[in-house]
Amino acid sequence: MRFLLACRSCGKQMPFAIKAGSCKCGGTLLVAYDLERIRRTLTKEKLKNLPATMWRYNELLPIENEESIISLGEGWTPLVPLNMTKEILPGGKIWVKREEQNPTGSFKSRGFSAALSIANEYGIRKVAVNSNGNAASALAAYAGYAGMEAYVFLPLDCPGLIVKECMDYGARTFLVDGLIHDAGRIVKEGEQEQGWYNVGTLKEPGRVEGKKTMGLEIAEQLQWKLPDVIIYPTGGGSGIIGMWNAFLQLKELGFVEGDLPRMVSVQEQGCQPLVDAVRNNAQFKPQCHHVYSSPTGMRVPDPPDGQLVVSVLLESGGTAVSVTGTEIQQAQKILGKQGISSSPEGAAALAGLFRLIERNFIRSTDEVVLFNTSHSLKYLPWDCIGLPIVKTYRHWVSVSSPSELSV
Numbered sequence: 001m002r003f004l005l006a007c008r009s010c011g012k013q014m015p016f017a018i019k020a021g022s023c024k025c026g027g028t029l030l031v032a033y034d035l036e037r038i039r040r041t042l043t044k045e046k047l048k049n050l051p052a053t054m055w056r057y058n059e060l061l062p063i064e065n066e067e068s069i070i071s072l073g074e075g076w077t078p079l080v081p082l083n084m085t086k087e088i089l090p091g092g093k094i095w096v097k098r099e100e101q102n103p104t105g106s107f108k109s110r111g112f113s114a115a116l117s118i119a120n121e122y123g124i125r126k127v128a129v130n131s132n133g134n135a136a137s138a139l140a141a142y143a144g145y146a147g148m149e150a151y152v153f154l155p156l157d158c159p160g161l162i163v164k165e166c167m168d169y170g171a172r173t174f175l176v177d178g179l180i181h182d183a184g185r186i187v188k189e190g191e192q193e194q195g196w197y198n199v200g201t202l203k204e205p206g207r208v209e210g211k212k213t214m215g216l217e218i219a220e221q222l223q224w225k226l227p228d229v230i231i232y233p234t235g236g237g238s239g240i241i242g243m244w245n246a247f248l249q250l251k252e253l254g255f256v257e258g259d260l261p262r263m264v265s266v267q268e269q270g271c272q273p274l275v276d277a278v279r280n281n282a283q284f285k286p287q288c289h290h291v292y293s294s295p296t297g298m299r300v301p302d303p304p305d306g307q308l309v310v311s312v313l314l315e316s317g318g319t320a321v322s323v324t325g326t327e328i329q330q331a332q333k334i335l336g337k338q339g340i341s342s343s344p345e346g347a348a349a350l351a352g353l354f355r356l357i358e359r360n361f362i363r364s365t366d367e368v369v370l371f372n373t374s375h376s377l378k379y380l381p382w383d384c385i386g387l388p389i390v391k392t393y394r395h396w397v398s399v400s401s402p403s404e405l406s407v
C-alpha cells in the first residue's frame with residue numbers, strides 16, 4: 001500500500017485504518033507515505049497539467065480509489081502579494097493565502113473533502129463533528145453532497161450565519177451550552193450510542209491530510225521555494241501539523257531544498273494555550289479556566305494534541321503569539337483596504353505579523369505567508385441575518401443533560 005499510519009511520538013508504524021485514534025504510547029497517529037514509490041510517479045512537470053484543486057496532489061493523499069473522492073472544487077486558492085508590503089516590511093515580501101475562496105468560504109473545505117472521501121471509501125454514512133463553526137459547515141456541505149447524514153455540535157455563541165449554513169446544507173444542527181471540547185464529549189458519546197463516525201480534530205486521518213495541501217500549494221505557487229515564515233491562526237492545530245508534514249514530505253521527495261518555514265501560531269488573548277506553552281518551555285497545558293476570547297476558530301482551550309502542535313512550532317524555529325480583539329478589528333480594516341475580506345482569524349494573522357515585527361522575530365528580508373482562513377461575511381451576528389434568537393432553534397442539546405442526545 002502507498003500509505004500507512006505512523007506514530008508521531010514513538011515512530012511505530014501500522015496499517016492504515018480510518019479510526020486512527022492514538023498509538024498505544026499515547027502519541028497521535030498520522031498518515032505516512034511510501035515516498036520512494038511516489039517519487040517515481042509524481043514530478044513537478046506532471047503537476048503542471050493537473051486540475052486546479054487540492055486533488056492535484058492525490059498521490060500524497062490517503063485515498064485508494066479516485067471514485068471515492070468527494071470534491072466541491074476545494075483548494076488551489078490564490079496566493080496574493082500584499083500591496084502594503086512596502087510600508088510594513090520594506091525589504092521583505094508578504095503574501096496572503098486566500099483560503100476564504102474555498103467552496104464553503106473557509107479552508108475547512110480541504111479537511112472535510114479528504115475526510116469524507118476516506119469515509120466514503122469505507123462505506124460510512126453517518127458523520128458528526130464538534131466545531132467552532134467553519135468545520136461544521138464544511139462537514140454539512142460535503143456530507144450533503146455525498147448523501148451522508150451529518151450531525152454538528154456548535155457552541156451557543158457560534159456566529160449565526162454559520163449555524164444557518166449548517167442547517168441549509170441539511171445537517172442536524174445542535175447548539176451546545178459550552179465550548180468546543182464540551183461539544184466534543186457529546187460527539188464522543190454518539191460514536192457508540194448513535195453510530196456516528198467522529199470527524200473531530202485528530203479523530204480520523206483525513207482532516208490533517210486535507211490541510212496538508214495548503215503547504216503543498218504554497219510550495220508550488222512559489223515555484224518550489226518555501227517562504228521564511230508562515231503565520232497561521234490556530235485552534236486545534238491540525239493546519240500547523242498538516243503543513244509541516246507537507247514540507248517534510250516535499251523535502252524528502254526532493255521538491256524543495258534548504259530551510260523549512262518558521263511556523264507561527266496566532267491566538268486571541270483570552271484563549272491562548274499554545275502561546276502560554278511556548279512561553280512555559282514548551283510544556284503544553286489546556287486552558288481550563290477564564291476563557292474569554294471571541295467565538296472564532298482560534299478559541300480551542302483544550303486541543304486534542306496541543307503538545308504536538310507546540311513541538312512542530314519549536315522544531316520549525318517558530319513561535320506562538322497572541323493578539324487582542326481590538327488589534328484583530330484594526331487588522332481586518334487594513335486587509336479590507338487591500339481588497340481582502342478577512343475573517344477575524346485571518347486578520348489575527350496580520351495582527352500577529354505586526355507583533356512579530358515589533359519583537360524582531362521577523363527579519364527585514366523575510367518572505368512571509370499570512371493565512372486568511374475564512375471570509376468575513378460568515379461572522380455576521382444573529383440579528384444581522386434576521387434569524388430568530390438562538391433558543392428557538394429546532395435542536396437543543398445541553399452538555400449538562402446528555403440524555404437529550406437521542407435525535
Ligand SMILES: Cc1ncc(COP(=O)(O)O)c(C=O)c1O
Pocket residue numbers: 106132133134135201233234235236237238239240296297298343345346373374
Ligand atoms: C477560520 C478559522 N481559522 C483558523 C482555525 C484554526 O484552525 P486549526 O484547527 O487548524 O488550528 C479555524 C478552526 O475552526 C477556523 O475556523
